[in-house]
Amino acid sequence: MRKKVIAGNWKMNMLPNETIEYIEKFSKLVENSDNEVILCVPYIDLFYCLLNCQGTNIKVGAQNVHFEEKGAYTGEVSAKMLKSIGVEYVIIGHSERRQYFGETDESVNKKVKAALENGLKPIICVGESLEQREQGLTENIIRNQTKLALEGISKEQMSNIIIAYEPIWAIGTGKTATSEDANNSIKAIRDEVSKVYDKEVAENTIIQYGGSVKSSNAKELFETSDIDGGLVGGASLVPEEFAKIVNYNK
Ligand code: PGA
Numbered sequence: 001m002r003k004k005v006i007a008g009n010w011k012m013n014m015l016p017n018e019t020i021e022y023i024e025k026f027s028k029l030v031e032n033s034d035n036e037v038i039l040c041v042p043y044i045d046l047f048y049c050l051l052n053c054q055g056t057n058i059k060v061g062a063q064n065v066h067f068e069e070k071g072a073y074t075g076e077v078s079a080k081m082l083k084s085i086g087v088e089y090v091i092i093g094h095s096e097r098r099q100y101f102g103e104t105d106e107s108v109n110k111k112v113k114a115a116l117e118n119g120l121k122p123i124i125c126v127g128e129s130l131e132q133r134e135q136g137l138t139e140n141i142i143r144n145q146t147k148l149a150l151e152g153i154s155k156e157q158m159s160n161i162i163i164a165y166e167p168i169w170a171i172g173t174g175k176t177a178t179s180e181d182a183n184n185s186i187k188a189i190r191d192e193v194s195k196v197y198d199k200e201v202a203e204n205t206i207i208q209y210g211g212s213v214k215s216s217n218a219k220e221l222f223e224t225s226d227i228d229g230g231l232v233g234g235a236s237l238v239p240e241e242f243a244k245i246v247n248y249n250k
Contacts, residue, residue, distance in 0.1 A: 004222055004229040005162060005206050006246045007038035007123060008236025009063065009091060010045075019045040022239050023052040029243035031057060035229065037246050039236075040091050040123070043077055050086050061089030061123065064097060067110035069118075079111075079118035090115050091231075093149060094125045095168045105148035112149055116157050123162045123231065124149045125210070126189065130169035138167075142185055143192040155197050162206045164231040165189055170211025172233060176221070182209045183224035190226060215244035222248055 014022065019041060030037050040061035041049045049060050066076035082090060092115065093108035108124065115122045126145035128138045142165065153161070165186050170177050177185070186207045194202035209221055210231030221227050236242040 002204065002206055002228050004035040004249075005038065005208060006035050006229045007040055007061065007089070007091075007162075007164075007208065007231050008242055009040045009094070009210075009231055009233045010042060010236060011063070011096070011233055012042060013237055014041065014045055016045055016048045019048045020052055023049065023056075023058070026239035026243055027053065027056040027058060029239060030246045033057065033246050033250075035246055035249070038089050038123075040089065046082075046087060047085060059088050060086070061091060061121075062087050063091045063094065065090045065092065065111055065115055065120070067107065067114040069114070079114045079120050083118045083120055087120065089121045089123055089162075091164075092122045092124050093145075095127055095166060095171060099168075105145060108145075108149050109151050112153060112161070116153065116160060121160045121162065123164055123208075125164045125166050125231070127166040127168050127171075127211075133167065133169065138185060139188045142189055146189050146192045147196060150193070150196055155201055158193070158197060158201050158205060162208060163189055163193075164208040164210045166210035166231060172212070174212050176212040176214075176217050177209070179217075179220045179224050179227070182211075182221060183226050186226040213245060215241055215248070218245045218248040 038059045038061050040063050065079050092111045097103040112122045126142045128141040132141050190202045206228045208229045208231050209227045213230040213232045214235045
């Protein structure tokens with residue numbers, strides 16, 4: 001049985017002092033959860049987050065990483081750097097990065113490799129735009145993004161990878177994919193993983209849903225056959241609300 005993994009994506013929100021206050025409240029609310037809890041926070045908050053999550057069941061992730069180990073890449077942060085302070089996860093290929101910062105399937109794949117080589121666990125985001133969905137391209141797009149992100153990744157490395165299906169039209173819009181629809185897309189992604197590797201790897205891969213997940217829809221989404229938890233943006237900024245999502249099965 002796959003476990004449920006619920007990750008918060010704070011995006012470009014929260015200052016260090018807000019991070020400390022958040023964790024003080026949030027850690028108490030989720031301490032008895034049987035689901036895995038991850039907070040993916042801005043670089044500036046990572047160290048505070050790591051310090052304050054010590055001794056809790058909260059794992060810490062970054063939201064981006066550069067694929068080179070070091071060098072003349074002003075403003076970038078490498079996987080080795082993240083690992084050195086104790087970061088465990090990193091979101092790679094979020095649609096906002098693909099859309100606004102020129103992230104491509106090729107750079108996503110390079111980042112996934114760099115993360116794994118340095119002992120970080122990637123949360124790889126895939127998802128179609130509204131236009132692509134209306135043209136009936138959803139399955140093609142997400143299968144292709146999945147395949148390209150995983151190019152050159154070994155079967156053994158797959159146990160350290162999470163995939164997040166995030167339809168772009170559902171992110172931050174209040175529009176959620178229906179649980180049936182999201183589950184079907186995730187089944188397609190799982191089938192693609194099975195094609196690249198095998199059925200066993202596919203059955204063991206954690207695949208989350210993301211896009212306007214809230215406490216009011218989390219249960220319905222997470223109780224489907226193939227959705228293994230969520231990547232939560234807006235609703236993860238309020239500790240009480242995010243804790244309700246994490247505790248959806250309580
Ligand atoms: P949202 O964002 O929950 O605010 O829609 C999800 C995401 O972008 O990861």
